[in-house]
Amino acid sequence: MREALGGKAFVRAEGTGRSVKPGRGWGETRGVDSGGMSITELGRTGGSSVLDGGIEPAVRAQGLVKAFGEHRAVDGIDLEVRPGEIFGVLGPNGAGKTTTLRMLATLLKIDAGRAEIFGVDVAGNPHVIRQLVGVTGQYASVDEHLTARENLWLFSRLQGIAAPRARRIATELLGQFGLEEAADKPIAQFSGGMRRRLDLAASLITRPPLIFLDEPTTGLDPRTRGQMWDTIRGLVADGCTLLLTTQYLDEADQLADRVAVIDHGRKVAEGTPDELKTAVGNSTLQLLLAEPDEVPVAAEVVRRVLGSEPVLSPEQGRLNVPLDQADLAADVLIALRTAGVSISSVSVAKPSLDEVFLALTGHETDASGKDGGNGTEESR
Numbered sequence: 001m002r003e004a005l006g007g008k009a010f011v012r013a014e015g016t017g018r019s020v021k022p023g024r025g026w027g028e029t030r031g032v033d034s035g036g037m038s039i040t041e042l043g044r045t046g047g048s049s050v051l052d053g054g055i056e057p058a059v060r061a062q063g064l065v066k067a068f069g070e071h072r073a074v075d076g077i078d079l080e081v082r083p084g085e086i087f088g089v090l091g092p093n094g095a096g097k098t099t100t101l102r103m104l105a106t107l108l109k110i111d112a113g114r115a116e117i118f119g120v121d122v123a124g125n126p127h128v129i130r131q132l133v134g135v136t137g138q139y140a141s142v143d144e145h146l147t148a149r150e151n152l153w154l155f156s157r158l159q160g161i162a163a164p165r166a167r168r169i170a171t172e173l174l175g176q177f178g179l180e181e182a183a184d185k186p187i188a189q190f191s192g193g194m195r196r197r198l199d200l201a202a203s204l205i206t207r208p209p210l211i212f213l214d215e216p217t218t219g220l221d222p223r224t225r226g227q228m229w230d231t232i233r234g235l236v237a238d239g240c241t242l243l244l245t246t247q248y249l250d251e252a253d254q255l256a257d258r259v260a261v262i263d264h265g266r267k268v269a270e271g272t273p274d275e276l277k278t279a280v281g282n283s284t285l286q287l288l289l290a291e292p293d294e295v296p297v298a299a300e301v302v303r304r305v306l307g308s309e310p311v312l313s314p315e316q317g318r319l320n321v322p323l324d325q326a327d328l329a330a331d332v333l334i335a336l337r338t339a340g341v342s343i344s345s346v347s348v349a350k351p352s353l354d355e356v357f358l359a360l361t362g363h364e365t366d367a368s369g370k371d372g373g374n375g376t377e378e379s380r
């Protein structure tokens with residue numbers, strides 16, 4: 001995407017000294033050969049394709065395949081992302097998430113199947129696609145020795161934007177992402193969260209209507225993750241469509257309007273987070289007994305009332321009871337009291353997406369702490 005490295009690219013950016021009104025566009029749209037409609041219009045008007053004048057999905061992929069040697073990293077994935085939504089691709093490490101995004105972004109050849117972005121065929125129109133899609137990596141792909149401002153300015157110049165406008169864009173993005181104070185420090189001094197924000201800022205330079213976020217919060221601490229979530233929600237409020245990958249189930253739950261769960265290169269489920277949860281488990285009654293010794297008695301009561309097995313937790317005195325209907329919880333609680341089992345805490349919850357994943361794939365995710373890395377961090 002940044003092949004246009006000019007001979008004078010490594011020039012230091014100066015402060016502009018100008019105030020920039022925050023806003024959606026950069027004031028002008030770049031001329032792109034997409035049939036007379038600017039790229040910005042193409043995305044933000046809900047994806048009316050220039051090719052047929054209809055409303056097109058932001059992403060439509062059918063039967064996508066990518067093989068590395070014998071190994072099909074992506075093995076026939078269909079996706080449809082609607083304009084204006086946050087679509088989550090959820091799956092464990094190695095599921096094929098990054099490979100899918102890279103194919104959609106023209107960074108990897110599509111081996112089989114086809115994909116369109118706002119109705120534009122990906123394989124046939126790489127230049128148009130690159131204007132439509134902003135890509136962020138799992139790791140901030142910015143130059144350590146330059147400051148945040150210099151990085152943004154440089155990336156703008158690499159995209160062919162004239163110097164004064166590049167300065168303006170850098171200043172505006174630094175403001176939008178809360179990086180003003182650190183703007184003139186080298187990236188080497190940045191925290192993980194600041195790097196991610198800068199990386200995201202860099203992907204917005206061309207104001208693409210569709211943004212790919214590849215594991216935007218992997219490795220960040222909880223507070224920084226929360227900030228990133230707010231930033232991501234802000235992008236959608238601003239009119240963008242987001243396709244994000246995550247191996248964090250809570251992240252998909254918090255952010256995504258719809259989720260595709262993928263495993264070993266295949267889609268195993270799709271729906272809203274609530275639909276996925278409901279499809280699997282309806283509700284779970286979570287009980288903590290006052291006397292841990294009474295777990296066997298409580299389990300017997302559950303079997304008698306519901307005819308199903310409670311799930312015993314390794315935590316002392318805790319058991320979870322899957323329920324077909326939430327109101328069966330009352331029957332269980334009454335029976336427990338009748339049996340003299342005393343309860344110190346009780347809640348009825350939707351199953352977590354962890355439970356959903358386990359039910360769908362028969363194995364757990366490794367979201368809880370493996371390296372979160374990924375074998376495909378090549379040049380962008």
Ligand SMILES: Nc1ncnc2c1ncn2[C@@H]1O[C@H](COP(=O)(O)OP(=O)(O)O)[C@@H](O)[C@H]1O
Pocket residue numbers: 068073091092093094095096097098099100373374375376
């Ligand atoms: N360039 C590559 N060469 C060989 N194998 C690859 C390459 N990129 C990814 N893979 C393999 O494809 C599978 C999916 O990888 P990836 O898309 O990075 O998964 P995810 O992003 O879901 O963690 C993994 O088994 C990975 O090792």
Ligand SMILES: [Mg+2]
Pocket residue numbers: 097098099138214215373374
């Ligand atoms: Mg990945």
